[in-house]
Amino acid sequence: MRRSFVVAPLLVTLAFAACSKATGSDAGAAPQPKGPTLPAGVTPAMIALGDSLYNAGSCQRCHGQKGIGANNGPALVSSPWLHSTGKYEEIVAIITTGVPRTSIKDSARRFPMNPRGGPMNLNDDQVKAIAAYVWSISRDKK
Numbered sequence: 660m661r662r663s664f665v666v667a668p669l670l671v672t673l674a675f676a677a678c679s680k681a682t683g684s685d686a687g688a689a690p691q692p693k694g695p696t697l698p699a700g701v702t703p704a705m706i707a708l709g710d711s712l713y714n715a716g717s718c719q720r721c722h723g724q725k726g727i728g729a730n731n732g733p734a735l736v737s738s739p740w741l742h743s744t745g746k747y748e749e750i751v752a753i754i755t756t757g758v759p760r761t762s763i764k765d766s767a768r769r770f771p772m773n774p775r776g777g778p779m780n781l782n783d784d785q786v787k788a789i790a791a792y793v794w795s796i797s798r799d800k801k
């Protein structure tokens with residue numbers, strides 16, 4: 660008689676353990692990405708490619724290494740946007756068209772920004788990759 664008092668709670672405990680193990684398998688789901696969700700069409704590989712193109716190419720001569728700003732171009736990591744609201748598509752557009760002298764907002768900037776990185780002569784995929792990189796470093800910009 661006393662034995663069943665011991666066994667019954669044990670069975671209940673085992674049943675619970677089995678259930679929690681079953682639901683626990685959900686814990687294997689993909690972890691949530693950190694930071695803001697990437698815009699449609701942007702991949703981490705594009706951002707990595709854009710990083711090397713930007714920091715080896717002409718962009719950093721005017722906008723500084725990693726977009727911190729320099730004499731001939733505004734910072735891309737801070738300070739307010741001058742030509743867009745910072746959406747990925749807008750950044751693609753501005754790299755494609757450049758900023759002609761007549762559109763420059765800050766009169767301290769002496770040189771226009773040429774379309775497609777000027778001598779870099781970026782193709783569409785390279786423009787998108789650099790735009791993805793600029794988007795990724797500019798999330799604190801307002």
Ligand code: HEC
Pocket residue numbers: 713716717718719720721722731732733735739740741742743750753754758762763764765766768769770771772773775776779789790793
């Ligand atoms: C010759 C210098 C120069 C080069 C090279 C250059 N830019 Fe620019 N960029 C500028 C100037 C000048 C502006 C406009 C600043 C203003 O209006 O006061 C600008 C504007 C921008 C903007 C818009 C910023 C805003 O606040 O809206 C982005 C984005 C940008 N450049 C990215 C790039 C990228 C990416 C490259 C390389 C492919 C590049 N630039 C190459 C000078 C340059």
